[in-house]
Amino acid sequence: MKKWTYAAAAIAIGGVVAAGAAAVSAEDKPMLTIDGETFTTHVKVPDDHPLAPEVISGWEYRTRETQALELDDFQNPAFLAVEQGEELWSAVDGSEGKSCESCHGDAAESMKGVRANMPRWNEAANKPWTLEEHINSCRKDRMGAEPWKWESSEMLGMTAYVGLQSRGMPMTVQTDGPMASWIEKGKELYYTRVGQLDMACANCHVDNYGKYIRADLLSQGNINGFPTYRLKWQGVGSLHRRFKGCMDQVRAKPYKRGSDEFVALEAYLASRGAGLSVETPAVRN
Amino acid sequence: MASAKPRVKVPKSAAAGEVITIKTLISHKMESGQRKDKDGNVIPRSIINKFTCEFNGQPVFTCDLEPAISANPFFEFSAKVTESGTFKFTWNDDDGSVYETSADIKVE
Amino acid sequence: MTATVTRRSVLTLGAAAFVTGIVGLPARPAWSAEIADTIKEFTGGAEPQTGRVSIDAPEIAENGNTVPIGISIESPMTSDDYVADVIILAAGNPNPGVATFHFSPMSGEATAQTRMRLAKTQDIVAIAKMSDGSFYMDKRTVKVTIGGCGG
Numbered sequence: 001m002k003k004w005t006y007a008a009a010a011i012a013i014g015g016v017v018a019a020g021a022a023a024v025s026a027e028d029k030p031m032l033t034i035d036g037e038t039f040t041t042h043v044k045v046p047d048d049h050p051l052a053p054e055v056i057s058g059w060e061y062r063t064r065e066t067q068a069l070e071l072d073d074f075q076n077p078a079f080l081a082v083e084q085g086e087e088l089w090s091a092v093d094g095s096e097g098k099s100c101e102s103c104h105g106d107a108a109e110s111m112k113g114v115r116a117n118m119p120r121w122n123e124a125a126n127k128p129w130t131l132e133e134h135i136n137s138c139r140k141d142r143m144g145a146e147p148w149k150w151e152s153s154e155m156l157g158m159t160a161y162v163g164l165q166s167r168g169m170p171m172t173v174q175t176d177g178p179m180a181s182w183i184e185k186g187k188e189l190y191y192t193r194v195g196q197l198d199m200a201c202a203n204c205h206v207d208n209y210g211k212y213i214r215a216d217l218l219s220q221g222n223i224n225g226f227p228t229y230r231l232k233w234q235g236v237g238s239l240h241r242r243f244k245g246c247m248d249q250v251r252a253k254p255y256k257r258g259s260d261e262f263v264a265l266e267a268y269l270a271s272r273g274a275g276l277s278v279e280t281p282a283v284r285n
Numbered sequence: 286m287a288s289a290k291p292r293v294k295v296p297k298s299a300a301a302g303e304v305i306t307i308k309t310l311i312s313h314k315m316e317s318g319q320r321k322d323k324d325g326n327v328i329p330r331s332i333i334n335k336f337t338c339e340f341n342g343q344p345v346f347t348c349d350l351e352p353a354i355s356a357n358p359f360f361e362f363s364a365k366v367t368e369s370g371t372f373k374f375t376w377n378d379d380d381g382s383v384y385e386t387s388a389d390i391k392v393e
Numbered sequence: 394m395t396a397t398v399t400r401r402s403v404l405t406l407g408a409a410a411f412v413t414g415i416v417g418l419p420a421r422p423a424w425s426a427e428i429a430d431t432i433k434e435f436t437g438g439a440e441p442q443t444g445r446v447s448i449d450a451p452e453i454a455e456n457g458n459t460v461p462i463g464i465s466i467e468s469p470m471t472s473d474d475y476v477a478d479v480i481i482l483a484a485g486n487p488n489p490g491v492a493t494f495h496f497s498p499m500s501g502e503a504t505a506q507t508r509m510r511l512a513k514t515q516d517i518v519a520i521a522k523m524s525d526g527s528f529y530m531d532k533r534t535v536k537v538t539i540g541g542c543g544g
Contacts, residue, residue, distance in 0.1 A: 063455040064468030074294045077357040080312040213333060231456035234314070234356035285455050289421055304501035317510070322450045345499045348507070351490035353483055355508040362494075365470070365501030 016186065032059050032279070034071060037168050043275035050206050050272065051220055057276050058284055061210075061219040070283040078160055078229035078281030081153070081236045085161025088154060094145025100158075104140065107165055115166035116278050117173050119182075119267050128182050128267055131159050132238070132258065150257040156236045159227050163280030171224050171278060173270035186268025189261055195252025201265075204246075216285070221246075222273040223266065225282025236281060239266060289313050289333075293374055295388035298343060299366050303392075305347075307338065309360045311376050317352035333358055333384075335377040341370040368392050428482060428489050428518070435480045435520060441528035444480070446521045448533040449506075456510045457537040464494065465504040466521045466529070478501035478522045485515025511537045 032039040041057035049055070069075050090101040104110040119128035129137070135158055136147035148155040154257065175183055190201045204213065205221035212218070226239040233241075240257035243265060247254035255261040294308040311333065318330025336348045336358070355388040364372070369392045376384040424432070432441070449463035466476045475498045481491040491509050503521070511517075514537050520530040 063453070065451050065461050066455050068461075069459075074292065074308050074310065075359065077310065077312075077359075080290060080292070080310065080357060083292070201535065231459045234458050251485075313530045340499060342493070343499055344497050346497070346505065347495040348505070349493040349495075351488065351492060353486055353488065353491040355510055357506050359506075361463075361506040363500055363502040363504055365499055 004150055006026040006266045019021035023194055030064070030067065031275075032057070032067075032070070034073065034167075038280060039168055039277035040170065040275065042279070045275075050202075051209075055222065055273055055276060056209070056220050057224055057279065058219040059225070059279060059282065061217050062283075062285060066283060066285060069229075071278070076229065076281065076283055078227070078236050078283065081157045081160040081227070081229075082164055082281060084153065084157035085159070089160055089161060092104060094139065094143035095145040096142065098143045100138065103138075107162065111162045111165040113166050113169055115163040115280055116169040116171055118270065119173070119263055121174060121178050126178075127260070128263055130240075130258070130263060130266060131162060135159065135162070151238055151241055156227050156238065159238070160236060160281040163227065163278065168277050170275050171270055171273050173267060173274065175271045175274075179267060182267045182272050184262050184268075185260075186266070189265050192270055195247065195250035197250040197252075199250040201246065220273075221269070222276055223269045224273055224276040225284060227280065228282040228284050230284050232285065288341055289376070289382070289384050291374060291376060291380070291384050291386045293372075293386055293388050295372055297389075298391040298393055301332065301367055304363050304365050305390070307360075307362055307364055307372065309336070309338075309374055310357060312357055313376075313378075315352065315354055315356045315358065317348075319352065320364075331379050333376045333378055335375075336360060337373075337375040338362070338363060338364070338368050339373045339375075340366070340370070345372070366390055366392055421527075424484060425489075428484050431480075431482060431489060432518075432520060435478075435522070436528045439493055439526075439528050441520050441530035443530060445529040446519050446531040448517055448519050448531045450517060450533055450535050452534075453538060454511060455537045455538070457513070457539075459508050460511050460535060461506065461536070462491075462509050462517065463504065463506040464519050464521075465502070468501055468503045468523070470496070470498055470501055472498045473524065475500075475524045477524050478523050479503075479505075479522050481509075482518045482520075483509065483515055484508070484518060491517075511535060513537050521536050 032041050041059050043055045045052050047056050059070065073079055089107055094097045115131060119130045122129040132150055132155055135155065139145040139147050148235050192201045201221060204218050209218050209220045223239050227236050229236050236258065240262045243262050244254040289312050291309065291311040296305050299305050314335050315333065316328055316331040318327065320328045322328055330352055332350060332352050334350050336350065338345045345364045348360060350358060369390065371387050371389050373387045374385065403540045444469045447465055450460060454460040464479055464481065466479065468474065468476045476496045479494040485489050492507060494505050496503050515535065517533050517535055518530060520528055522528055
């Protein structure tokens with residue numbers, strides 16, 4: 001078993017080969033423009049930023065064919081989820097006889113910018129809440145409805161639909177006040193080696209972005225496109241599902257979706273990727 | 286999958302004789318019959334096996350789908366329109382379900 | 394019409410010459426019996442000609458779950474001269490069938506796109522049946538990378 005672990009680790013690490021610049025060259029870099037709106041997919045950052053000189057959206061690491069799916073809202077299969085979310089928005093559910101719309105009206109107005117500063121500090125809960133937690137809080141406390149499971153099609157539809165209302169806006173999570181310690185905790189997790197392969201998030205997504213790990217091109221692991229349609233999943237999935245996938249991959253025991261650890265990671269990554277346009281719902285490999 | 290949701294994109298109007306582009310997408314897992322569940326049992330095939338586009342009752346484009354078509358089947362194809370009318374789109378599921386939608390076009 | 398030498402025709406000629414040189418036989422696609430049978434069934438035994446059909450697919454697919462494929466066939470698409478059916482096969486999949494397109498003169502153009510699953514690097518074949526009963530085909534290799542990661 002031990003021998004295998006070392007062998008696997010050697011493959012995983014040895015598989016990272018220099019390829020870098022070819023993948024993201026400035027000249028032939030297509031712009032992410034959807035319906036005439038151009039998105040910010042790379043942001044210049046100061047030298048002390050871990051991703052200096054540039055924070056780069058996962059969009060830039062995808063092939064033309066995958067990018068094409070995000071460029072056209074009709075072809076983007078995540079819009080099947082968005083449409084489901086839109087229907088749920090005005091669907092009455094629970095003991096109070098209310099829908100989201102009953103309180104929040106037109107999502108295009110009331111939800112604009114909401115995704116851009118998630119997770120957001122919740123004073124009553126004394127912790128940051130993700131979009132999923134905001135939605136379920138409304139369902140339980142205001143609608144008298146059953147909360148949705150984190151990875152249910154209803155929740156993904158709603159987070160995709162609400163997230164879409166912030167599409168194109170810069171990621172701007174709160175970093176001061178009570179959020180600071182959560183972001184610090186997330187950063188610590190990001191740099192902590194875990195699992196049988198003894199790897200931290202940073203080993204791939206800070207040390208080796210732009211390079212191939214076997215046949216996969218490593219991105220910086222930014223979160224501005226979630227929930228996202230992944231070709232591998234053949235469907236839409238949450239950010240915390242993606243976290244779990246990486247942890248499985250390094251043979252670590254993943255934290256639970258919605259756990260304090262994943263919320264802290266989300267907060268850290270939101271702050272690290274500040275300035276990138278929200279791309280929800282993006283298309284990734 | 287009785288809740289499979291179709292989306293279609295058809296121009297609202299066209300010139301007589303114009304060749305237009307139509308796009309369609311439907312939510313469906315397209316379970317290939319090649320996968321196994323956690324206990325090692327084959328997950329039975331369950332796909333959309335036929336897609337049809339008709340204009341005013343005449344066939345425009347039809348496709349027989351195999352399990353090798355990706356989840357959420359997408360089609361893009363052309364149609365020559367000579368008169369105003371209605372495009373009717375039909376998807377047939379292995380389980381017998383039929384999903385339908387339509388779109389009108391005005392020829393000016 | 395001027396005679397043009399395209400990159401593809403040069404490559405094809407080169408490849409054919411190479412194989413002929415080595416084996417001393419004309420280059421023939423190495424289909425499995427299943428593919429050969431499927432093609433035979435579709436064409437009724439007729440040998441498809443090359444040309445007129447073109448397959449548009451990426452050289453390297455980022456993910457085998459969703460590989461875009463476009464087929465277009467040169468045809469006037471009139472009521473007495475049109476493309477009737479096009480069969481698409483993926484020679485390296487567990488089941489080679491991908492889709493069969495059925496066009497009509499109302500299609501206007503014999504062109505269509507969809508997305509397919511490819512289990513590995515393999516040849517994609519498209520064979521078109523014209524309204525006059527003739528057959529044309531195109532073939533294209535798509536490389537499918539197997540990811541190292543990406544849980």
